Amino acid sequence: MTGRELYLRLLAYVKPYWRQFGVALVAMVVLAATEPAIPALLKPMLDGTFVEKDPDVVRWTPLLLIGLFLIRGSMNFLSGVAFEWVAGKVVLDLRRQMFERILTLPTAFFDAHSTGNLIARVTFNVNQVTQASTKVLTVLVKDTIIVAGLLAYMFYLNWLLTLIMFVLLPVIALIVRLLAKRLRRISRSLQEAMGDMTHVLEEGVRGHKVIKVFDGKAYEQRRFDRLANWVRRYNLKTKVAGMAHEPAVELAGALMMAILIYVGTHETVAGELTVGGFVSLMAAVGLIFSPIKRLTSINEALQKGLAAAESVFDLIDQQAERDTGTGQLKEVQGRLRFRNVGFRYPLAKRDALKNVSFEAAPGETVALVGRSGGGKTTVVALIPRFYSPTGGTIELDGVNIEQLSLDSLRANLSLVGQESVLFDDTVAANIAYGAGREVTQREIEQAALDANALEFILRLPEGFDSRIGEDGVRLSGGQRQRLAIARALIKDAPVLLLDEATSALDTESERMVQDALARLTANRTTLVIAHRLSTVKHADRILVIKEGRIVERGKHEELISLDGEYTELCRHQFGDAVPG
DSSP states (O other): OOOOHHHHHHHHHHHHGGHHHHHHHHHHHHHHHHHHHHHHHHHHHIIIIIOOHHHHHHHHHHHHHHHHHHHHHHHHHHHHHHHHHHHHEEEEEEHHHHHHHHHHHHHHHHHHHHHHHHHHHHIIIIHHHIIIIIIHHHHHHHHHHHHHHHHHHHHHHOOOHHHTTTHHHHHHHHHHHHHHHHHHHHHHHHHHHHHHHHHHHHHHHHHHHHHHTTHHHHHHHHHHHHHHHHHHHHHHHHHHHHHHHHHHHHHHHHHHHHHHHHHHHHHHTTSSSHHHHHHHHHHHHHHHHHHHHHHHHHHHHHHHHHHHHHHHHHHHOOOOOOOOOOOOOOOOOOEEEEEEEEEOOTTTTSSSSSEEEEETTTTTTEEEETTTSSSSHHHHHTTTTOOOSSSSEEETTEEEGGGOOOOHHHTOOOOOOSSSSOOBBHHHHHHHOOOOOOOOHHHHHHHHHHTTTTHHHSSSSSSGOOBBBGGGGOOOHHHHHHHHHHHHHTTTTTTEEEEEETTTTTTHHHHHHHHHHHHHHOOOHEEEEEGGGGGTOSSSSEEEEEEEEEEEEEEEHHHHHHHHHHHHHHHHHHTTTOOO
């Protein structure tokens, strides 16, 4: 996108607030229009008081000055407040749109982008955008009117002297143009460095226990220092490039003033200008340099804003999850079928799954076992369409899931992972999360009871109203898993996906979670990824996955009798005491 296209797109976000923006513009125009009135009052004041001794001028000029500055003050306040209100609404709209897009992005996008970079876009970059959408426009409109008004007044006083102003203005414009490209490039690098620094900061907060235990403080400090120093350097480069115009403008101003004083004194001596006219002209020249400097300085804010807008709109324009299906499921039985399913991750050199075919009948429990990296998690990830197969089809109740809307498909699925994702909210809110309907306190308590979670919940300081902290940090691993199971219970979906739900638990916690899972899986089609093979002995069917293929399938006893891959997995886990 060109700078012009970016800016026009930014202004489209201002359009809904055109009334408030119009008020700000009108107030700003009035403020700008009063600027030439300041030197205009100096001429009659000086000539009327010191030269002609006119009593009316002596009486009214001070009052006019007071009135003038009252108008200027009120208009400055009104335009400032209105513009800040509009800027705040623009930021809010952009953040809403960005977060809405984040919630609908495909899983592959999060695989390729760091969390810190996304956070920086929503928090830091979007603030830079408002500089371009409102502040730049404020300066551009107001100071352009001020410069135009002052030039018009100077032409009125003496057109010949005013023409001197135009000799050096092209020089200033050329300098600004040369600095623009450098500013955009540096601003883009600054935002990328800020995203990287935010990412390291986030990892430092989330991984503080690992950092302490493995003595990673020095390493993490070096990572952060390096990126923070790049942020500092880019900030400095931005400021240097942004301020480089000021010496040029001031030098041009000094040259203009020197020429005007030299020529103006001769004009005054020759009788072309009165003393008041000359002072008024010099005052106008003095006043005109402030808006010229502001007009040239907006280049820094503009380039920062446009560079930020590129990253903001890049996120907003990302393709959401592909949801071309329109089918709706009713009275789902839960029959799940894979037909020659293949899948390859983006940029991967080989397939993660190859010709995977199996069927899970309604109410059956199918376990997926195998060595790490074999493709078990990929099988489960394809069912909610976190990814789409590169070959074959997946069916639910005989319907290709690609033909179903995502909402309809996912409404019939529940997921309990190895690391249960909980939210920094109350226990009750986490259990009721995603139910898709109003949930009563009685239902929440029943789900907690069925998940073996009620006992520990009642021991919490505020019971179901207790906040559990980020990712449930105030709870143990087993307690977090039981809350996740309660959440799945209350959703009551016909298809359940369990991704190593007990692998990270101690024996006692595992027993309680397994007891809760037994209630959860009853009368549901369940796919279980199991690390502990003892937990899937009683599954209706066990699929052994190796290098993306199903190499064995059957019940536990049948697979043991084959003395193949499954038996080898059992030997690694149980030694010679392979459970029968």
